[in-house]
Each structure stands twice: as C-alpha cells, then as structure tokens.
Amino acid sequence: MSGLALSLLDLEADAKVCFEAEDYQRRPGKWCAGCGDFGALNAVKRLLAKEQLQPEKMVFVSGIGCSSRFPHYVNAYGFHGIHGRALPLATGVKLARPELDVFVVMGDGDCTSIGAGHWIHATRYNANMVVLMLDNNIYGLTKNQTSPTTPQGYASMTSPRGAVLPALDPLQATLGISNASFVAQTADWVPAHLYATLQAAYEHPGFSFVRILQRCPKFTDDIFAENVKNPDATELLVHEEGVDPPGLEKLFKARRVHDPKNIDEARSLARRTDMLRLGIFFRDDSMPVYDEVRAVPPVTPQEKINRLNKEFERYAV
C-alpha cells in the first residue's frame, strides 16, 4: 500500500505531463524467462503511454496465478484478488467510480475454471472494462495442472495420461453469451497485433474480452511452437472495423476479411480448428453497458429540496 502511495506521489512531484511506456512499469516483472506475460505487459504499457493515462485514474484487477501478478508491475492502482474472483470486484470498482479505466487480468484457470460463473455474467453485464485473459493452456502458478483450455490428450501433473476431454474454447463460449459486445483473440508473440487489439479493446465501450494466447516456457512450450515458428499456420481476421496492423501483411499471408459485426460468421470461425485465427471476432458498440444503464444522474440542490418536500408532505397533519 505505502509503496503504491509513494510511487503515485513521486509522479505527482515530478509533475510529468508526458508519460513514456517505461513510466508505467512499477517494478521488474517476475515471470520465467520467455514467459508470454512479459509481452502482454509491454503491450499494455505502450497502450497506456499512447493514451497518456494518469496512473491514479486507472485500476488493474486480477485473480491468482502467474498472470495475476500483473498489477504489481503496473504503475497504477492495483488489486491482486482471490482466485477466480477478479470480475465481480472489477464490476464493483467500475460502478463506484465509472470515470476510472478498469483493466482485468486473468489466467485461463482463473477465468474459465474456478471463476467461470463470473465470466458468463460479467460478459452479460457488459460493464466498460478491458479484460485480458492470458491463456497458456495450463495452471502455471501451481505448476502444471490441466486447465479447461488444455488440449485433449496433453499430459500434465493432474492428467498424467493426457487430458481426457476436448478443450473448452473461450471464444466460442464468450460469443454464446447474451449481450457479449467485444470478443478478440491475439498472441503474445505477435506484438503489433497484440497492441492493436488492446487499443481496439480500450476504445470499445463495454466489456472487451481479449484472449491472449500466451507461451509458458516451463509447461506448455510445445503447444504454440508451430504457430510461433510458422506464420502460415495462422490466419489474420482483418477488416476496417477490426484490426489490421500495418507491416503484418508480409509475415502473415493468410488473411481473411471478417466483419466483426457478423456474429454468425464469428461463431462459425471460432468453431473451426483448421488454423489459428487472430483478430476481432465480434464487436458491437451499441450493446447496453451496465455502468451506463445503472448510472444515477447527478441530483441538483433544487431537485434534492423538491424530493425532501415531497417526503415531508406525506407526513403533514
């Protein structure tokens, strides 16, 4: 606490008017060398600098897991919560202080396993926040146990003979929830795409769900290896309403024009397993946003007096 307060004070004392990406790094990230979480942190720092967000005007909420250490490394308010429960807490923050920018960071276990109930409802509430789901297909912090997104047949400490069931697909699941308004997939090893996706997520008014495929060099290094090595195994979903970061055309030859407004196509693309697809699957800025729907308009002094008088009249004798 005191550390956070101090670092915010420092910034004020400096009276900085311009933040560089590095200004948002509170302390060095403590993840394994080669962990994809570093890439996500870098992209977030770039976004914060691009938007020149004030550290005291944003909150990073996480659950428990390697990925959930995120708030400790960002120069902002942070809440490292309890396992699986980041979303209700973030919803509370947003409703109490709608003017704050709220970012949520969860692992695949945090979001799709122990916290799955909140994921469905938070998606439906569609409160205005950016949600990063760092998906390494494994429980990392507890050291190598099968998560719902672990591929079928993949061995871990809790499934030594391989995961029994087909993996749960977070994109398909989120796209199936009523009032879902922003569903995207990106990867830690394509920094330009990651950054552009976070930018779009930040601009979207509502609950922006971003699944970030994240390499875990310790336990699931091989799962994304083919895609990291061979760009031809990945297709980019591009559209003027989606993301199409300049410079990626040469690297990724497989490109598909997909209108993010088209929910049916989004669902069918999410279901296909022939290739890895990165891009905005679905975006609709017109969905009702919980913090706006539930916003209480400010009451003028005159209005307060009118209400009081009305109340007094009920008791007049």
Add this chain to the structure above:
Amino acid sequence: MSLAGEANRSARGVVCGIYPITPQTEIVEYVARFPFSKGRVIPVESEHSAMGVCIGAALNGARAFTASSSNGLAYMAENVMVAAFYRLPIVMAAVNRTLGPPWNIWADQGDTLMFRDFAWVQLYCDSNQDVADTTLLAFRLAEDPRILLPVMVCMDAFIVSHTSMEIELATQEQVDRFLPPCDVPQRLDSAHPVTIGGMAFPQDTLSQRLDLDEALRRVPGALEEHRAQFREIFGREVSGAVESHHCEDADRILIASGTVASTLRSVVEEWRLRGERVGMIRIKMFRPFPREEVRALCSGSKKVGVLDRNYGADVGGIFCHEVRAALQGQAGVGERAPLVQSYLTGVGGGDVVPDTVQEVLEELSRRSAAGDPVWKGIET
C-alpha cells in the same frame, strides 16, 4: 505429503474430486498418477466441486476422498458443511496453510479451524507416519455405522507436507483387512428410491443437530476400538485423541497441536531433567474436543499455557479457547481450575523453535493470573 495420497490409494475403490492448491497439490497429483482399482479421479474446476463430487459419490455408498488447503477450503466451505450435515463418511486431507489475504503459503491452522462448528471429526497430525496411519484410521472411523461423519486429516504446511522421513508403510493385504469394502447405509437402493434435500421445520433441524451431536459423542469410544484394531493388524500404535507427558505431578502444563507439539516434547523433557515440574499435552483430536481427558490431565496443575498456530478473532488461540471452556463451569472443578494463558505462536507460519517454547514456559512460570493473549514473534 504423498502419504495421504498413498493411504487413500490403498483404501481401494475411492472416488476423488481433485483441485490443486499449494501446498496440497502433491496429494492430488499422487492420486491422479497411480491408477487404483475401481478408483475414479476427477479433476474438477474448483474446490467447491471437488467436495461436490465426493458428496455425490458418498450419497451412493462409495468411499470418497479429497484434499485441500487454505483459501481452497474457504471456497469449499458450503459443501464441507453439507457433507457433515448429511452424515457422509468422506475423508479429506487438509494441509494447514495461512488464509489470505495477505497471501502466505506457510503453516497456520486457521483454515481448518473455521469448520469447528460443521460437525467434522478433525485430527491434527504431527509427523509423516502420523499422516499415513491417521488417513487409514480416518476411513475406518468415518464409515463406522455408529459415526458416519466426515473426517479431516490435518497437517502443517511444509513442516509436514514437504518433508521426508523414513516410515513404515502398510501392505495392501493389511489395508484390506483394516478397511473392508465400504458398506454404509447410503448405498443406492433401487427398491426404495428417496429424494434427499427437502424443506425442514425448526423441529426437524433441531433433531438433526442433536443427531450430529450424538454421533460426535460416540467418536472417542469408537476411535479407541479402531486404534486397537490398527495395533493388531499393523503392529504399531497410531496416536489417539490426546498424548501427554509428565502431567501427573506437573504444576505447569503446556498444550499444543500439530508439529508445535513435537517441539514441546523436547523442551519439556529438558526442563524435567532440571527438576522442573512441567508437563505437556498434544491435542490431536480437535472435534470432538477431548474435554474429559484435558480436564483430568490438568486437574492437579496450577498453570496451563496453550500454544496456538492460529488466530481466533477476539479470543486469541482457538485451542486455548476450547481448553478454557473445558476447564470452566464444571461443578466442583471451578475453584480449583488452573489459570489458562493463550500464546499465539507461529501465526502466519513463523517458526516455533525450542527457544520460543522456552520463552513461553518462562513467561508462564512468572504469571500469577491469565491475561490477554501473548503474541509471540511480533517485530517491534
């Protein structure tokens, strides 16, 4: 650590709902690794579900086992209660780890002690051998038709869970003799289908709570019988509800549970050699609480110090609270009751070393009245 897993595997035909949390993870990984006959291991999405699987299995008469720790137990709480309130003989290995926040993985018993009113039998182990033997004993006790209550086998994080020691393992033949196939009244009976979980009136709940209480009261007697069986089949002792040393003529007695008790043992022996009249009690069974034994053992002493590796809001140590309750309000005992002082030692996982116990004994020796809990290890 894997000893709880091994004891469970050898118990055969067990359904396990598993979900990992440090420092319990190795137990569930062990049961996932070694296939066992008729056993079903189901990795689920949370602790709540892990206990849910055990409840579903036990409702059908299957032997059920799971393990958890700390905040995992906190999240499991609703089903932990349900397991006992339906009198289901489930066994759970619980690794005592500090509840967060703040996040801390070291030993503290606050996690399992939060279930003190859930009518589980709770046994606190002090060594690896104790864990292996107590887990087998736990199945037997839980499935005893007079008891039919879930049993928690508790052990200190890391100090027990992540250390090795040479132990005597049971053979499969011995375990099969000690634990015949689970045969409990909850077996599925297709001739008499029933639905469980209806609405109850106050009177029904009252009888159900009394029923739980009566089952708990039968535990001490049953435990002794099963220990005798254990001795006969395995050829060694498994510790009982309490263990005591030198209490007969002691004017000062220290009480603790789990691994802290093993430290008491050595310090008390040392003081005895110096001619000091000190004694000790290790409380292994927290529920049902061995009130009579504690009362009898403490009846001749003037001062009792209870060392708790846990914090009960507003009461100091939770074991101390129970010891006080055991010694008070008994006609004829009241005016002779010793002073009982609470010492919070190792809360949040701090080491409780012989010097800590030494300081406690010195402090207790100087005391003429009990006071507020003494917090050991606070840095000033």
